[in-house]
Amino acid sequence: MTLKIRHIAPIVLAVFVGGxxxxxxxxxxxxxSGKIPATYTSxxxxxxxxxxxxxxxxxxxxxxxxxxxxxxxxxxxxxxESAPAxxxxxxxxxxxxxxxxxxxxxxxxxxxxxxxxxxGLPFAPEDDTLLPNPAVSLLEERGxxxxxxxxxARERSVSLADISPAETTATGDDHADEEEEEIKVxxxxxxxxLLSWGVSREEFEELTGLSMGPTNMAMRDYFAEQGVEFSAFxxxxxxxxxxxxx
Amino acid sequence: MAKRPRVSxxxxxxxxxxxxxxxxxxxxxxxxxxGGGLPLIAAASTHAICPFGGVVSIYxxxxxxxxxxxxxxxxxxxxxxxxxxxLFMGPVFCGWVCPFGSFQEWTGRLGRKIFGKRYxxxxxxxxxxxxxxxxxxVLALVLYMTARxxxxxxxxxDPYFALFNFWTGEVAITAxxxxxxxxxxxxxxxxPFCKYACPYGAAxxxxxxxxxxxxxRNPETCIDCKACDRSCPxxxxxxxxxxVRDHQCITCMKCTSEQSCPVNHTVELMAGGFAVSxxxxxxxxxxxxxx
Numbered sequence: 232m233t234l235k236i237r238h239i240a241p242i243v244l245a246v247f248v249g250g251x252x253x254x255x256x257x258x259x260x261x262x263x264s265g266k267i268p269a270t271y272t273s274x275x276x277x278x279x280x281x282x283x284x285x286x287x288x289x290x291x292x293x294x295x296x297x298x299x300x301x302x303x304x305x306x307x308x309x310x311x312e313s314a315p316a317x318x319x320x321x322x323x324x325x326x327x328x329x330x331x332x333x334x335x336x337x338x339x340x341x342x343x344x345x346x347x348x349x350x351g352l353p354f355a356p357e358d359d360t361l362l363p364n365p366a367v368s369l370l371e372e373r374g375x376x377x378x379x380x381x382x383x384a385r386e387r388s389v390s391l392a393d394i395s396p397a398e399t400t401a402t403g404d405d406h407a408d409e410e411e412e413e414i415k416v417x418x419x420x421x422x423x424x425l426l427s428w429g430v431s432r433e434e435f436e437e438l439t440g441l442s443m444g445p446t447n448m449a450m451r452d453y454f455a456e457q458g459v460e461f462s463a464f465x466x467x468x469x470x471x472x473x474x475x476x477x
Numbered sequence: 478m479a480k481r482p483r484v485s486x487x488x489x490x491x492x493x494x495x496x497x498x499x500x501x502x503x504x505x506x507x508x509x510x511x512g513g514g515l516p517l518i519a520a521a522s523t524h525a526i527c528p529f530g531g532v533v534s535i536y537x538x539x540x541x542x543x544x545x546x547x548x549x550x551x552x553x554x555x556x557x558x559x560x561x562x563x564l565f566m567g568p569v570f571c572g573w574v575c576p577f578g579s580f581q582e583w584t585g586r587l588g589r590k591i592f593g594k595r596y597x598x599x600x601x602x603x604x605x606x607x608x609x610x611x612x613x614x615v616l617a618l619v620l621y622m623t624a625r626x627x628x629x630x631x632x633x634x635d636p637y638f639a640l641f642n643f644w645t646g647e648v649a650i651t652a653x654x655x656x657x658x659x660x661x662x663x664x665x666x667x668x669p670f671c672k673y674a675c676p677y678g679a680a681x682x683x684x685x686x687x688x689x690x691x692x693x694r695n696p697e698t699c700i701d702c703k704a705c706d707r708s709c710p711x712x713x714x715x716x717x718x719x720x721v722r723d724h725q726c727i728t729c730m731k732c733t734s735e736q737s738c739p740v741n742h743t744v745e746l747m748a749g750g751f752a753v754s755x756x757x758x759x760x761x762x763x764x765x766x767x768x
Contacts, residue, residue: 233747234566234690236730240487243562243573250558254550261550262521321510445626452627 263288268297272458274353282346282354283418283462284455287323287339294322298346308345308366309337310391334389335359340418341366348384349375355462356387357417364390416469418451418461425450425468429475438471439464485730488572492579499576502526503641523641524629525549528570529677531556533631536624547629563684566746567691571671571678572727577637578671581663582710588664597667597712605712608673609725616676636670667710672725682724692721692732695751698743705744708737715744 234242254260268284271277280297291305295318306317311328314320326338340360347354348370367388370376376384416425422443425435432443444453450468454461506522524530530552534545538553559570571578589596600608622630632638633649636656642648643656662669671678685691694705694715705715711725715732730746731737738744742751 232690232749233742233745235746236485236487236733236735239566239569239573239728239730239746240491242566243491243569246558246562247574250554250561254554259550260554262525263549448626448628456627 269455269458271353271460276352279352281455281460282343282350282352283451283460285322285339285343285346287321287326289322289339289342290318291320291322292318294342294346298350300346300349304349304369305342305345308363308369309342310363310365329363332361332389335361335387337361337363337389345370348380349373351375353460353462355465357419358415359417360387362388364388416450416465416472418465419449421449422453425472428472430468430471434471435468438467485736488729491573492576492582495574496576496579499523499526499641507645521551522547523638524632525551526555527552527637528555528559529631529680530629532677532680533619533623533629536620537627545623545627545629547632559681560684563681564687565689567685567688567726567728568678568681569728571675571681572729575671577640578668578727580640581659581668581670584660584663585667585710588667591664596665597710599665602712602714611673612675612679612682615674616679619676631676668727671727672711678727679724682726685722685724685726690746690748692726692728693745693747693751694718694721695743695745697751698740700740702739704737704739705732708732 251260268280268282271279271281282298285294291302291311294300294305295302302318303312306312306314306320309325311317311320322339322342325341326336329337336357336359338360340357341362343354344356344360345362345366346352362384367381367384370384371381422435422445425443426432435441435443439459441454441457441459444450444456451461454464502521503523524547530545530548531554534548534552537545544550544552559574562569585596619631632652634651634655636652636659639648639652639656643653659670666672692715696719699716701716703716706713708731709715710729710731711723711727713721713723713726713732715721721732728746733744733746734741745751
């Protein structure tokens with residue numbers, strides 16, 4: 232049996248169209264994540280969605296859907312009320328919007344923190360994570376914060392009026408960044424960094440009860456994959472790293 | 478002897494279709510990220526519609542049940558579709574569908590005009606045939622790194638991703654450099670990335686050993702003119718093969734009696750062997766329409 236050139240193109244097209252169309256018909260064709268965050272696997276909040284698993288690709292509407300935080304509140308908190316479609320606003324866009332902040336970063340982790348405070352869920356933000364002032368005011372208005380939480384949030388809040396991409400790139404305090412680099416364990420810290428700071432695989436296992444993940448993997452991702460909250464071990468890991476530096 | 482069309486309209490049409498489709502989807506994805514989008518066009522990312530994403534995710538799916546980041550069900554479905562086609566008639570994906578293969582092929586047409594007969598014949602065959610196995614090293618490395626990290630490590634050097642995303646700011650500089658190198662090499666060598674570095678081409682190339690429909694040459698009617706060898710973009714010595722099992726064959730059909738071979742029914746894509754038939758071995762008459 233021989234196949235000619237004129238047979239091949241229709242066969243290829245038919246297989247692609249049939250394969251994709253067939254899987255679409257059975258709802259198997261997915262080109263993006265389901266936007267369903269991981270849940271806490273243990274403790275008081277077991278089974279609830281974990282704001283620590285909010286990704287940069289999540290829109291405000293995805294967050295509303297998973298955590299019940301109204302889009303209007305998210306838009307007000309993060310200063311995007313005037314955006315054409317706040318519901319479609321993605322968390323990762325905040326990083327570009329507020330790029331250049333010297334004190335830290337307003338980005339996806341800020342949204343995680345805000346949602347956790349809003350819903351009263353446990354979450355430890357990165358050390359350089361900031362909240363816009365309106366976010367703190369909104370949480371305060373709604374009575375979502377304890378005194379301690381309010382103090383912590385105020386300490387790391389930034390006035391949106393002071394922020395514009397053009398003027399936050401330089402403040403004149405150019406020597407501030409030249410201070411000795413401080414080693415801190417963050418969610419984005421990889422196992423390779425941890426190893427380079429002198430923490431052995433055995434020590435990590437002893438502390439967390441987990442074997443170390445792939446060297447290039449961020450710890451927050453690895454802990455989430457294992458169903459464990461990264462913040463539960465963050466401080467202990469940082470202490471271990473500091474002990475190695477002394 | 479009749480002159481054959483050097484370019485198959487069917488193949489070129491399909492290549493243009495898939496190239497345009499991927500380009501439109503990539504642009505649609507960018508617009509969708511910016512809050513817009515193109516009507517009727519799915520705004521999937523380039524990763525989500527790349528069948529190689531399925532291949533690199535196999536280990537993670539098998540061990541943890543999760544996908545590598547940025548890879549979704551669609552990549553796996555496309556992987557199965559392309560594997561099914563490859564089992565049927567070889568790496569037809571490479572020769573007829575892959576937009577990056579088409580990009581290199583079209584760039585190479587300029588190279589052929591510039592360098593004439595030296596184009597695609599610069600590297601001695603004895604050296605070149607071993608260099609062709611480099612892509613298996615790339616495949617092994619990509620599979621290993623992806624399994625270890627759970628991340629799409631190849632995207633950082635992937636010229637295909639760079640070609641369809643260079644305007645997004647998401648492309649690593651190393652991938653842009655790889656794209657530039659492949660573009661320049663395409664003026665000298667036909668499909669340089671496919672030949673020496675493509676890990677997906679390496680995986681699909683293995684199907685040349687198993688495929689049902691194979692490129693076969695009938696030695697009884699072959700007049701040993703070597704037109705098939707000269708026409709092969711992958712430099713496969715078809716004229717010395719009874720059945721082409723070379724891992725580099727991309728089923729482009731350029732060597733067949735429909736395109737280059739001047740003798741009817743002598744180089745064909747077929748299942749089973751040749752049967753003696755009337756007209757076999759007869760050189761095609763001028764202007765004869767072949768069926």
